[in-house]
Amino acid sequence: MIVVENCIISEDIRDVKFCCNLHKCKGMCCVEGDAGAPLEKNEVKLLKKLLPKIKPYLTENGLKEIEKHGVTDLDITGELCTRIIDDKDCVFLIYDNDIAKCAIEKAYEEGKIDFQKPISCHLYPIRVQNYGEFYALNYNVWDICKSALIEGKEKNVPLYKMLKEPLIRRFGEKWYNELISQIENK
8 A cells, every 4th residue: 555645545556557548448438337437526516617618529419418417417326427328428428430538628628628627537547535534546447448458568657657647637746756756665
């Protein structure tokens, strides 16, 4: 176990080699699953505020679902998450050829909004659990990420390095530097 500030970090995040390749997995983490992406409370307000600028990027089905039910839902544990359509696709799912991508991120990339996407999506396959006084960071094992594991081993990319940007986005540069220090000094 690794501890940085108020975060307990699974050793898998240090040890697992992982390198996403959307051309191989086709972005199936936005399609498969039994709930949408976990959301932080501030992200819910932000998504509602930014929705007019995201709407042009949404699919017809995504837009209909949002207009009918809103952008959020609750998962089986009662936590906020993005709404999904027919127990499958995230409402923000769009396709670029045959690759599943995010309408929020597309709006961000085109400079329409300054919010990249929910932090849980950016951090995936790391999942963060909030336990009040501390956070637990764990690696979420999923079959659809097999190609990322293979490529990660081939390229020798540890999960914590592949996810440097979102880890800094969520916890800060100082926190990330402490994580690196603990990992590299062991």
